[in-house]
Amino acid sequence: MPKLKPLVLLGLSLSFAALINSASAVTVTVGLDADPPRLDPALSSALVDRQVMNQIFDKLVDLDVNLKVIPALATSWKVTNGGLLYTFKLKSGVKFTDGTVLDAAAVKYGIDRNRTLEGSVRKNELSSVKEVKVVDPQTVQIVLSQPYGPLLAVLTDRAGMIVSPTAAKKEGADFQNNPVGSGPFVFVSRVRQDNITLSANKNYWDGAPKIDKLIYRPFPDGDVRYANLLSGAVQTVTPIDPKDISKLEQNTKFSVMNYPGIGYQGVWFNVTRAPFNNKNFRQAVAATIDREAIAKSIFYGTVTPAAGPFPPGTSAASSAITVQKPNIALAKSKLGGKPLTFTLLTVPGSVTTQLAQVYQAMFAQAGITAKIEQVEFGTLLDRADKKDYDALMLGWSGRPDPDGNIYDFFVTGGSNNQAGYSNKTVDGLLAKARAQNAMSARIATYNVALSTIINDTPYTWVYFQGNQVASVKGLSGLKPIPDGILRFKDVELK
Amino acid sequence: MIAFALRRLLSAIPTLLIVTLIVFAMVKLLPGDPARLILGQEATPQALNELRRSLGLDRSLPQQYFSWLTGALRLDLGTSLTDNSSVSHLIAQKLPVTLELSLFAMLISLLISLPAGILSAVRRNTWIDRLLTLLALSGISLPNFFLGILLIYLFSIRLAWIPASGYTSLLENPQRNLLLLLLPAVTLGLGSAAVLTRYLRSSLSETLTQDYVRTAHAKGLTERQVTSKHALKNALIPYLTAFGLQLGGLLGGAVITEQIFSIPGFGRLLIDAVFTRDLPVIQGVVLVSAVAVFLVSFLVDLGYAAVDPRIRYH
Numbered sequence: 001m002p003k004l005k006p007l008v009l010l011g012l013s014l015s016f017a018a019l020i021n022s023a024s025a026v027t028v029t030v031g032l033d034a035d036p037p038r039l040d041p042a043l044s045s046a047l048v049d050r051q052v053m054n055q056i057f058d059k060l061v062d063l064d065v066n067l068k069v070i071p072a073l074a075t076s077w078k079v080t081n082g083g084l085l086y087t088f089k090l091k092s093g094v095k096f097t098d099g100t101v102l103d104a105a106a107v108k109y110g111i112d113r114n115r116t117l118e119g120s121v122r123k124n125e126l127s128s129v130k131e132v133k134v135v136d137p138q139t140v141q142i143v144l145s146q147p148y149g150p151l152l153a154v155l156t157d158r159a160g161m162i163v164s165p166t167a168a169k170k171e172g173a174d175f176q177n178n179p180v181g182s183g184p185f186v187f188v189s190r191v192r193q194d195n196i197t198l199s200a201n202k203n204y205w206d207g208a209p210k211i212d213k214l215i216y217r218p219f220p221d222g223d224v225r226y227a228n229l230l231s232g233a234v235q236t237v238t239p240i241d242p243k244d245i246s247k248l249e250q251n252t253k254f255s256v257m258n259y260p261g262i263g264y265q266g267v268w269f270n271v272t273r274a275p276f277n278n279k280n281f282r283q284a285v286a287a288t289i290d291r292e293a294i295a296k297s298i299f300y301g302t303v304t305p306a307a308g309p310f311p312p313g314t315s316a317a318s319s320a321i322t323v324q325k326p327n328i329a330l331a332k333s334k335l336g337g338k339p340l341t342f343t344l345l346t347v348p349g350s351v352t353t354q355l356a357q358v359y360q361a362m363f364a365q366a367g368i369t370a371k372i373e374q375v376e377f378g379t380l381l382d383r384a385d386k387k388d389y390d391a392l393m394l395g396w397s398g399r400p401d402p403d404g405n406i407y408d409f410f411v412t413g414g415s416n417n418q419a420g421y422s423n424k425t426v427d428g429l430l431a432k433a434r435a436q437n438a439m440s441a442r443i444a445t446y447n448v449a450l451s452t453i454i455n456d457t458p459y460t461w462v463y464f465q466g467n468q469v470a471s472v473k474g475l476s477g478l479k480p481i482p483d484g485i486l487r488f489k490d491v492e493l494k
Numbered sequence: 495m496i497a498f499a500l501r502r503l504l505s506a507i508p509t510l511l512i513v514t515l516i517v518f519a520m521v522k523l524l525p526g527d528p529a530r531l532i533l534g535q536e537a538t539p540q541a542l543n544e545l546r547r548s549l550g551l552d553r554s555l556p557q558q559y560f561s562w563l564t565g566a567l568r569l570d571l572g573t574s575l576t577d578n579s580s581v582s583h584l585i586a587q588k589l590p591v592t593l594e595l596s597l598f599a600m601l602i603s604l605l606i607s608l609p610a611g612i613l614s615a616v617r618r619n620t621w622i623d624r625l626l627t628l629l630a631l632s633g634i635s636l637p638n639f640f641l642g643i644l645l646i647y648l649f650s651i652r653l654a655w656i657p658a659s660g661y662t663s664l665l666e667n668p669q670r671n672l673l674l675l676l677l678p679a680v681t682l683g684l685g686s687a688a689v690l691t692r693y694l695r696s697s698l699s700e701t702l703t704q705d706y707v708r709t710a711h712a713k714g715l716t717e718r719q720v721t722s723k724h725a726l727k728n729a730l731i732p733y734l735t736a737f738g739l740q741l742g743g744l745l746g747g748a749v750i751t752e753q754i755f756s757i758p759g760f761g762r763l764l765i766d767a768v769f770t771r772d773l774p775v776i777q778g779v780v781l782v783s784a785v786a787v788f789l790v791s792f793l794v795d796l797g798y799a800a801v802d803p804r805i806r807y808h
Contacts, residue, residue: 037576037770045534119545121536173578192577192584193766194661194758217660217756223643224659224754231650231658378531378771385530396535415538 026493027213028475030486031225031237035193035218040176041161042113042120047397047484050158051238052196052216054485057161057181060088060107061152067262067314067400067482069152073102073162073182083147083437090138094205096164096182104140108132110162111142122159124408124415147435149442153401157483184209184489193218210477210492222350229254229470235493236471236478238486241351242302248470257469259480260313262398264306264405266461267344267359272387272420275342279456284334285391286460288362290326295463298354302468306461308450309396309405313482315439316402320447321454331366341369342390345383348374356393384418394418395465400483402446403434410453419458426452498799499792506788513784514566518559520780521773528575531771549575562774566781572774574767581778584763589782591661592752592759595682596744598675602683603690603740610687611694611733616721618699626691633688642681642754649677659756678755682748686740693736698729731801738794742787 036049041057044050062072074088094102115126128148133141144151154160167180179187184206185198196216200209217234219225222241229237229248240248240256248254269276269285276282291305307323310316346356356372363370370391375383383389396416399405408414411430412422429449436442453459467484477491529545530537546552550561565572571581614626650658656677662670701707702725710720749761756762760779767775 035766045532045536119533119541119548121533121541123541124536124538176577177579191587191758192579193762194756219659219756221753224646224756227643227646227651228658228756231646231654233650233658233660375525376769376771378528379524379526381535382525382527382530385527394535416535 025212026210027215028211028236028488028491028493029215029217029234031228031234032216032218033222033225033239034220036196036216038176039179039187039190039196041110041158041163042117042122043176044158045121050483050485052198053158053161053179053181054183055185055198055214055488056179056183056187057163058094058102058183059157060155060160060162063153063156063400063481063483065479065481069156069400073107077152079437083149083435084144086142086144086151087135088140088142090140091205092138094182095203096167096180097186097201097203098164098167098180100164100166102162102182103137104134105137106165107140107162108134109165109168111159113163113168114159114161125154125159125404147437149434149437150399150401150403153399153404156400185214204489206489209489211488214488229472232472235475236469236486238467238469238484240468240470242298242300242468244470245300245302245468253473255471255473255475257467257471257478257480258302259467260304260311260482261465261467261484262311262314262400262405262482263396263465264309264311264398264461265303265393265395265463265465266306266459268384268392268394268418268459269457270387270389270391270419271458275340276390280334280336281340282457282460283455284331284340284366285363285368286324286457287327287331287334288366288368289324289359289460289462290362291323291462293326294355294358298351298358299463299466302466303463304466306464308454308461309409310402310446311398311464311482314400314402316405316443316446318443318447321450324454324460326362328365331368335366335368339367339369342371343373344370345373345375345380345389345392347377347380347393352393359393387420392418398465398483402442406430406446406449407434409459410449417458421453421456421458423452423456425449495796495799499796502792502795506792510785510788514563514781515559517777517780517784518562521776522555522558524771526771528771528773532575562777566778571778571781574775575772576770576775581774584775585760585778585782588758588760588763591663591757592745592748592761594664594671595675595678595748595752595757595759596741598679599682599686599744599748600737600741602679603686604737606683606687607690607694610691612698612721612726614691614695615698615702615729616717623695627695630688630691633684634692636685638681638685638748639750639754641684642678642751645677645681646754659754661757674755675757678748678751678757681751681755682744686744689740690733690736694729694733697732698725701725701729727801731798734794734797734801738790738797742790745783745786745790 032048032051034048036052037046038044038049039053041053058073060072060074061069064070073091075091077086077088079086090104096102111132114120114122115129128144128146129142130145131143133143135141164180168175171178184201184204186201188197188199190196198214200212202208219228225237226240226244228234245256245258248256269282271277295301295303295305304312305323307321344356344359346352360370360372380392384392396405407430408416410417410421410426412427426449429445433442433445436445469478471478474494475491478486529542529549533541533545550558569582573580574584610626614623617623646658649656656673660674662674664671707720707725710724749765752759752761753765763775764779767779
């Protein structure tokens with residue numbers, strides 16, 4: 001019996017220690033607007049996936065608050081051979097959280113997987129990559145078949161996320177449910193529609209995170225998201241509805257970050273059939289929209305009126321393109337006394353419904369009749385593909401490089417060219433811009449292309465989105481990076 | 495009784511087969527393309543075709559139906575399009591949550607509607623009946639989402655007694671489980687209690703005017719004896735039906751309530767599947783709710799047959 005006593009004491013003290021430990025474990029719960037569907041860099045097609053994947057996977061390069069490309073796994077890089085050869089030097093001593101070594105071979109595996117895996121959504125972004133070469137364990141080269149200026153920016157997102165080759169080979173199609181990377185957090189578990197739980201990677205090469213546990217929870221309804229922040233169930237929420245921002249700003253317990261993003265919203269016109277195969281009709285509709293009024297009345301000033309695809313603060317933003325002012329007289333003259341009636345296709349949702357109704361009222365001022373039809377997102381995209389619509393409301397989450405905001409949208413046959421727009425001059429200019437390396441030269445090329453596109457009006461830009469993040473006051477260290485993805489490595493909770 | 499139960503079960507087979515056909519056709523008739531939704535705005539036509547083939551969407555409809563049906567018979571409902579997990583597994587994960595929530599809600603509904611309905615009927619046209627009627631009508635007219643948000647505002651934000659949302663399983667932490675389910679169960683239970691109170695009031699009022707009740711009174715039984723022994727038993731039959739319907743409805747997914755309180759149940763699985771056009775999940779959830787509604791109504795029938803032996807011989 002006496003032998004047992006020390007054991008009991010040890011057990012007690014251990015469980016006490018565990019108790020203290022668990023009590024001091026810092027957990028941050030994040031409220032999102034959707035349940036991230038696919039946690040695999042190759043298969044992810046939803047914006048919200050990136051919120052979680054950014055903590056699990058390291059990328060070759062990253063973005064800073066000014067959208068500048070900064071080192072991550074790659075400590076330095078060189079572009080040679082007229083923009084055809086990218087040589088990256090890798091950080092040494094990095095390991096994936098399953099123990100696999102992260103070297104040039106792993107980077108090659110990750111990028112090759114992204115550009116070849118069946119069903120990969122990254123194929124388009126990486127289509128100019130001819131080959132990935134391992135030079136030595138710490139050096140990797142990407143060889144392009146044609147110059148592609150946006151490559152670095154593309155690698156700051158999912159295309160540049162490096163997965164553990166061991167785990168990816170072992171899990172196969174199930175990798176998205178058991179993702180393994182080398183990032184500051186480790187995937188622990190997920191319950192669909194309830195939570196995704198991550199824990200701190202204590203051995204992270206850039207120092208362990210300051211919080212122990214990171215939990216993501218989806219709240220599709222904006223009011224529910226807001227209520228959960230107020231009640232303390234979550235410590236930070238993104239996005240928060242514009243209508244709740246001023247209330248939170250006045251509340252001393254919370255802080256709000258409201259900063260520009262890189263995406264835009266607007267209206268597509270189907271140029272392949274009547275009525276919008278008539279350029280005058282497209283210009284007439286675009287001329288009725290009061291972009292300032294929309295930014296103020298629907299979004300409480302959290303968005304910026306848009307002149308084109310490049311938001312202020314991004315590298316290709318240019319003062320040469322100005323926001324179109326509403327001009328009802330011009331709209332009427334473009335109509336030439338002919339009646340214009342069409343259907344505006346949109347997705348359900350309180351903000352989109354409101355926006356559609358405001359458009360409807362603005363169009364009506366010039367005597368244009370628009371009927372609103374609401375379908376869910378998949379159907380909207382499908383009908384856009386089949387060119388089975390008149391006009392539709394659709395935007396883009398944005399990419400750090402300007403190419404990602406314009407090329408696929410206006411090039412003939414582009415995968416995001418919902419209008420069916422085709423203009424040889426524009427095709428040539430967009431191809432030229434992506435092959436140029438100096439941003440000043442690219443901006444000049446884009447401005448020429450944009451003057452044609454804006455005049456042709458297959459799409460009319462209405463506003464640039466902002467990023468709205470609300471947190472409890474004790475949470476610090478979140479940076480307003482314009483891609484809208486929250487990075488939790490340096491976040492603290494007091 | 496057993497023969498009755500067997501007869502009732504056998505007659506359900508063709509019905510369930512028709513249900514599978516309707517579920518399948520319904521999902522197929524939905525506009526849009528699941529491959530497009532999965533791949534989103536960045537899809538290339540080549541990737542779309544690859545995905546359609548790997549999802550089996552290029553096969554003929556009868557082929558797709560047949561392989562789905564034979565799978566369903568083996569409890570294999572296919573794999574989710576969004577994250578590749580098995581539909582049966584997802585349903586097995588979500589169904590207990592909704593089952594618990596529904597039973598909890600129906601318990602609350604029972605505890606309110608039984609006394610309220612009896613009191614209303616016995617004290618017909620008095621002030622208490624009028625008050626209960628008013629409450630019941632408000633309960634019926636008040637939408638779930640409104641009541642839910644109201645409860646969150648009061649108990650989670652103002653008073654900070656109960657977390658606004660979330661779910662912990664009963665096995666993991668029973669106390670927290672009940673705490674978290676309380677508000678959603680009250681939200682669902684109050685609405686259902688309002689309906690059931692009205693049912694019980696009207697059926698019991700009607701029974702109380704019957705001849706045999708008058709006879710019982712004439713025999714010199716007290717009011718309480720007449721109501722509880724004679725009238726209530728018969729008045730409970732329509733109440734039982736309504737109760738079954740309400741429970742079946744809840745099992746089919748308390749969609750809005752689960753959404754508001756972020757409960758990872760059956761209803762949210764369905765909503766999410768509809769938004770992501772996850773066809774196998776939609777088919778699986780609708781099929782399982784149809785079976786659940788059938789099972790509840792089967793149990794209600796058995797209950798009937800127990801209360802009223804005449805029913806067994808029809």
